[in-house]
Amino acid sequence: MAPRRTRESDQGARARRIGKLLGRSMPDAKVELQHRSPWELLVATILSAQCTDARVNQVTPVLFQRFPTPETLARAETPEVEPLIRSTGFFKSKARSIVMCARAVTERFHGRVPSTMEELVTLPGVGRKTANVLLGNVFGKPAIIVDTHVKRVANRLAFTRSEDPDRIEEDLQQLLPQSEWTAVSQRILLHGRYVCTARLPQCGRCPIYSECPWKEKSPR
Known part of the structure; x- marks a missing residue:
């Protein structure tokens, strides 16, 4: 049996190769939630839970026209917000989360x-995934985003054996250079969204097919 350090080194090298291949196929990969400020990205990310980015992008222009700043949304009552975000699903809890988040940002910040993980996760409706979206995409800090797509692709690539987002984040941190955390995790996310899908993955056009150990991948 190969020493553990050697296996981990091999995994790290493979992760870096995959990162380069994804970089060639998606050189301009970036978050697809439309935003003009950290606040708008924060709200859009909260709304994107169990909803497509495309749907959120249809909703946020009207929402931000009505409530353009944390201060204006903080003064709102949830029944005013609910109709504007209804199509994103779970609109009652999401309305409550973004109003409470607006009040926290206004009153405490x-x-x-805020631009740190420790502060971001104190906001209503914000967990590590949402915090990492902000850290990596607007604050320029190394951050690994773990959503349902990253979870699926990371397991298929044998980067992790876990279904727990926090553990997957830790496993990817161990495999990738910190300077590549944001870019590679964003590309893995988009790869999962458009190519390595949950149903009928598009193995025929996969740029990392040769590096993929997934036993259920389609033959070429």
Whole structure:
């Protein structure tokens, strides 16, 4: 049996190769939630839970026209917000989350979205995934986003054996250089969204097919 350090080193090398291959196929990969500020990305990410980015992008222009800042949304009551976000699903709980989040940002952070993991996860409706979206995409800090697509692809690539997002984040952190956390995890996310889908994955056009150990992948 190969020493553990050698196996981990081999996995790291494979992860870096996969990162390069995904970089060639998606050189301009970025978050697909439309936003003009950290606040807008924060709200859009909360709304994207169990909803497509495309649907959220249809909703947020009207929402931000009505409530353009944390301060204006903080003064709202949830029944005012619910009709504007109804199509994103779970609209009652999401309305409550973004209103409470707006109040927290206004009262505790003077209207500015905080830029650390420790502060972000204190906001209503914000977990590590949402915090990492903000850290990596607007604050320029190394961050690994783990959503349902990253979870699926990471398991198929044998980067992890876990279904727990926090553990998957830790496993990917161990495999990738910190400077590549944001870019590679974003590309894995988009790869899962458009190519390595849950049903009928598009193995025929997969740019990392030769590096994929998944036993159920389609033959070429």
